[in-house]
Amino acid sequence: MFKLGKLYTLLLATTILSAPALAADPIKIGVVTPLSGTYAPIGQQVRWGLELATKEVNASGGIMGRQIQLLFEDEEANPSVAVQKAEKLFESEKVDFLTGTVNSGSTLAVGQTAERAGKLIATTVSFADSITGDKCSPNVFRVNARAGQQSAALAAWVAKQKPKAKVYFLGPDYEMGRSTVATFKRTIEGLGATSVGEVFAPLDSKDYTQYFGQLRQARPEVLYTSVAGNDTVRLLTQMQDFGLLGNLLVVGASGTVTSQNIGAIGAAADGFTTGVGYSTQIDNPGNKKFVADFKAATKADPDLYGADSYGLIYFYKAAVEKAQSTATDKVRAAMADLKWATPQGEKTMRAGDHQAIQPMYVVRVNSGKFNIVGEVGGDEAIGPDECKRF
Amino acid sequence: MRSASSKDASAFLAFDRSGLAMRASHVLVVILVVAAFGFAAVGAALNDTFYLRLATEALIFGGFALSVDILLGYTGLLSLGHALYFGFGAYVSALVLKETPSFWAAMGAVLAATLVFGFITGLIANRVRGVYFALVTFGIAQVAAKAVYNTRALGASDGLIGIPIVPINLGFMTVMSNAPVAFFLFTLVFVILLYVAAAYLLDTSFGRILGALRVNEHRVPFLGYSTHRARLSIYVFAAIIAALSGALYPMLRGFVSPELMFFTTSGNAVITVVIGGVGTLAGALYGSVILTVLKSVIGTMTEHHLIVIGILFMAVVIFLPKGLMGVIRPRIARRLRGGAR
Missing domain, CATH: 3.40.50.2300 (Response regulator)
Structure with a gap:
């Protein structure tokens, strides 16, 4: 009995000691x-x-x-x-x-x-x-x-601003660039827009003016682009120099205009609109x-x-x-x-x-700052559940 | 140094110097194997997973470094894009394993595909010498890596996941690629076999031609040998060693990504060989173990680990120009010579 008692004491002691730990x-x-x-x-x-x-x-x-x-x-x-x-x-x-x-x-x-x-x-x-x-x-x-939500929010906003718009696409020529363009194209066409052309420029292109002829001929109301970094700087400033930015709504992926390149783009960035998941505003x-x-x-x-x-x-x-x-x-x-x-x-x-x-937000550049111009409800932007594993 | 005495000088003549050095490498590899078995026993006793699998990865990259040393140390060819073949092996293996989880099918496919791929790319790379060779190999690897990076069928920038756990049927037993101890020991044997194959090849008369190529390429044709054929053959051989090592990677980690072909992977292998000791084969294996462990430990301590590795690399180049093996191997060689006498 004594042994058993000792065992109990030991057990009790360890429980007390280990529980708070x-x-x-x-x-x-x-x-x-x-x-x-x-x-x-x-x-x-x-x-x-x-x-x-x-x-x-x-x-x-x-x-x-x-x-x-x-x-x-x-x-x-x-x-x-x-x-x-x-x-x-x-x-x-x-x-x-x-x-x-x-x-x-x-x-x-x-x-x-x-x-x-x-x-x-x-x-x-x-x-x-x-x-x-x-x-x-x-x-x-x-x-x-995810990318689809950003794109869906932007597409929903564009469809409201310019119903049945004619949209032109200009993407960087690599896998991610092509897939973002394809996603946005599918979404916006589903909302009644028509695509009037698409072109893919090599990464790090110095000269975008070679695409401006086809762009002008297609007479789009909206240009969607998913170029990034310094490519955006060259694309938008060259478009400004050629007077293409008037009467054209330029929208793009969330990484197209960022705090890193907005300074270099300057006034050419004004009016650029994108869909994001967060803004400090x-x-x-x-x-x-x-x-x-x-x-x-x-x-x-x-x-x-x-x-x-x-x-x-x-x-x-x-x-x-x-x-x-x-x-x-x-x-x-x-x-x-x-x-x-x-x-x-x-x-x-x-x-x-x-x-x-x-909820997703649509932000637009105005004098170097992103302003929230629209909000798209979570359910509207989420898109279908495509996961089949569970 | 005792070699100044005339006794030792005569012993020198009795033994082929490079043969002695190579035997010292073999001894060091045996030491590595013994240490690895000890490590596996400790790991098994402690029921460890992480360190065993980290060591397995170190051996896989050791096999890859081995192939860089064959080119750099024995033939004098600095390839800055050798990860191309490591990644090629990894992707071919991954694609086969996703279709059918058979180790032997994957290895067979990697061997056959690399033979062709290595031959074609080797034809391009071996048109030039020296620094141009380094640049062309770098270029080919970048082009291939970018192509993979943008090919949706190969998973593009995301890489391929979902490579199944592979049963490796060895006839007398089956090793599962997710069993830490068993797969570690399997990888050990596999990489040692690659070492033996490389050491054997370099010891043949073909290996002597490679040595001659490294020392004075212009003279080799006067001796009646084709430099082009020798260079191309060893290039393909090194590509196969790299690809076979790479083939084990998806079995261990279950995925492949284009980063495996990037310059960082190629550059790491060169650093591994330099730290271990250029032209020693054993140094590549030791270097890989040291670098992998250091990276894992220092990486946890500070985010400035790349600076530490960089300083280590410079220190080795300045103070130990022959790498770790340059310090250890002569001692082993001396003992071997003493023992043989």
Whole structure:
């Protein structure tokens, strides 16, 4: 009997000792994101957004009383590196959740690694439709808007401004450029517009004037373009020099005119319109507080990557609290159709393809600034569920 | 150095110097294999996954570095686009495995396809010498990588995912490509076989022609040998070694992406060979293990890991121009010579 009593005491002691230790164990979230190289500025926004939200959540008591701990790894925007780092976080650090991947290749590859490791990941940046489309995975979630949503929002706005418009397309001649043009063309034709021509210019083209003859002859009312970086600078300034910008609505992909090239484009950028998932101008109290806090913490404005990464922590928090667990299956079930608050307002995670539904915004350049000129409801922009795996 | 004495000088004559150095390389590879078995045992005991799979990746890239060393160290050809063949092997293997998850079918397809592909690209690259060779190989790889990057059937910039876990039927047993210990040991044996094949080839009279090519290419035709044929043959051989290593990559990671063909991959292999020791074969394997482990460890500590690797590379070039093997191998060679006497 004495022995048994001792055993009980021992058991009791270990329960008392281990129970609070368990509750205080941090929830580990791995972040595999580019911290060096070309995509480092995006990784920086991801990091700032995640850190700000983590600080807020931890200050208000964490998730179910557990603090969040972020573990960063540099993926160099290279899927082979990303997969290796993700495996390190899953297997060695035993993280509960993983996020941060930027380029779509990394997200897809890390998603597969997560699936094989029985863990969940979410991307806050990658916008390739395939991630929640034909290459969807039960272990991968996307809290940011995909390319199709940006394009749908823009198309809906254009159709309202110029019903049955004649649209011309000018894209960069590579896979991504051709697929963005194809997506927008399909969407806008579905809304009653007619295509009057398309042309694909090589990346890094110096001279776009060679295409202006066909462009003028087609007499379009709307020009859609998905060129980016310095190509946009040359395209728009050359169009301005040739007097093509009058009476033509120029719209494009969200990466066409950015804070990086808007200065160089100058007045030629005025009137350029695009669809985005986030803008610092969004007029709601949540966003105003977020922008102020973000600026105070980092001395920089948040962009959509910072905002979506910030929102992700609240997404995970809501899911874990709903599931009352960090176990993969329970959290996955909790994430289905979950609604949570973000700087963009309330988002919903669609159960069918793990794509977040959110309101989309149409922004237009005026004297070097993006102004919100329209809003498209989440349900209008989301598009069909094309995921067949689950 | 004891080699100043006349005794040692006579011993020198008795042994072919390069043969001795090569045997020292073999000893170092045996040490690596023994260490790998020890590592596998520890990994299995601790039920580890990450480090075993990281080591497997190090061996795969070691096989790739081996092929760069065959060109750079033994033939004097600096290829800045050799990742083309590594990536080619990876893509061919991935495409075959997606159709039919058979290891042998994938390997057969990679071997056959690389023979043709290496021959065609080799014809182009071997028209020029020296720095132009480096530039042409770089160019071919960039063109191919961009083509893959923009080809939807090959997954374009997203790469290909969903490569199944492969059962490797060895006759007496079956190794699953997702079993950390078994696949590590399989990769070890596979890469050692590549090493043995390369070491054997370089020890034949054909290997001597390559050495002559490196030292003085203009003289070789006077001895009655075709330089062009020798260069092309070794180029294709190196391409096959790289592609066979690359073929293992999708089995380990389950995906391929165009980054595998990019200059970063080619450049890393050259750095690996320089750190390990150019023209030693064993150095490529050691270099790959060191670089992979360093990158993983330093990468976690700081995001400035590329600076650390860069400084390490410069330090090796300045202070250890013959790489790690330049320090270790002569000691082994001395012991071998002492033992043989």
